[in-house]
Amino acid sequence: MITEEKKRNTNYGSVFLFCFFCFVFVAEVVRFAKPYYNLIETDATLAEEAVVEGSYYVKNSVSPCHFMSSSSVSAVPKKKQHEKLSAVATLWRERPPTSYCIKFESFATLLKLVKDGKYESRPFSIGGYNWTFLIYPNGNKMDGANGYVSLYARIDNSTLISDPKDVYAEIKFFVYNRVYDKYYTYQETEARRFHLFKPEWGVPLFQPTSVFSTPTTGYIFDGEQCVFGIDIFVAQTFKEWEVFSFKENIKDPIFTWKLTKFSTLFSDSYTSDSFSSGGSNWVLKVYPNGDGYGKGNSLSLYLLSASNEKAYVRAKLRVLDQIRSNHVEKLVDGWANATENSNGWGYEKFVPLADLKDASKGLVVDDALKVEVEIIGFSKTDSTLSVF
16 A cells, blocks of 8 residues: 555656656747747848738849839848837848949959959049948948958048138948848948048948858859949038128118199009118108008008018017107107008008198198108028128
């Protein structure tokens, strides 16, 4: 009886140990398989994107430097595309470089010939400047890029000597991948500054040199061929501009206009001769029987720019009291507000017609009306002065 119980306990212990080791084995398998699964998932995502973009593997297809249909897809996995963008963007795109392209028949031969140095392209012209494309197949050691392909753009200083100035250019670097039939693209989101003392800019860590050692990565194909490219967009400085200023302490600020035989003025409006104040030309405009809401009940008075300038004006408009100097004065302070002409400043109801007919007011004397403007300040927009 006791012997059978011991045997039963021994069997339970064996089963427990067996289950424990099975659990440990499964856990270890999952742990080691997860990175491989993630790699497959990433490759599947890229393959899916390639299918969406219409990409396919073509051996002996059209040369990758030839122009193809335009499309691009981010190399960042979809689950990370919501994250904040940095100053650098890496993309996959079908469209080839538009500025310059270099095809090497053998990347391995390039490594042997260049060793730790660089390959410099023939000069090419972009944006009115001469450029060269620099490729360090085994990294630019000066930038600490050992074991990486380094790519640089260099502006020819001779094109800057005659007109020394800063040149801002947006740079994109490319390498063709046959597996995805796309170009891996590196670009900065900000334009880079080139000048006499800094004629070169580039990416030290563009791609590991090791990815160019086997065709399975896609960066070498048809033997050991590979294709690099560059896009350069020179940002032109502005050519059209304006300078906004506000002038005060105006020279010759006051202009007075006398309208004689006022009772016989039956036209809708009358405009004074042009006068100069503060270096600009102006006119006064009077509606004897009113304008807009003032029609039939008030005299309307406006200041207008003779050259139709749209400006901010601060001025005092007056209908003069010719007896006691108790003038009717109103301030205009703002942008143009005249109803008929968009460059006018004034009032539809400047003074009631009843006050003009009241001789005791002194506004009309000997059938003459005097209006006046005092210009205090106005804005000016100029596009002829030198900015710098």
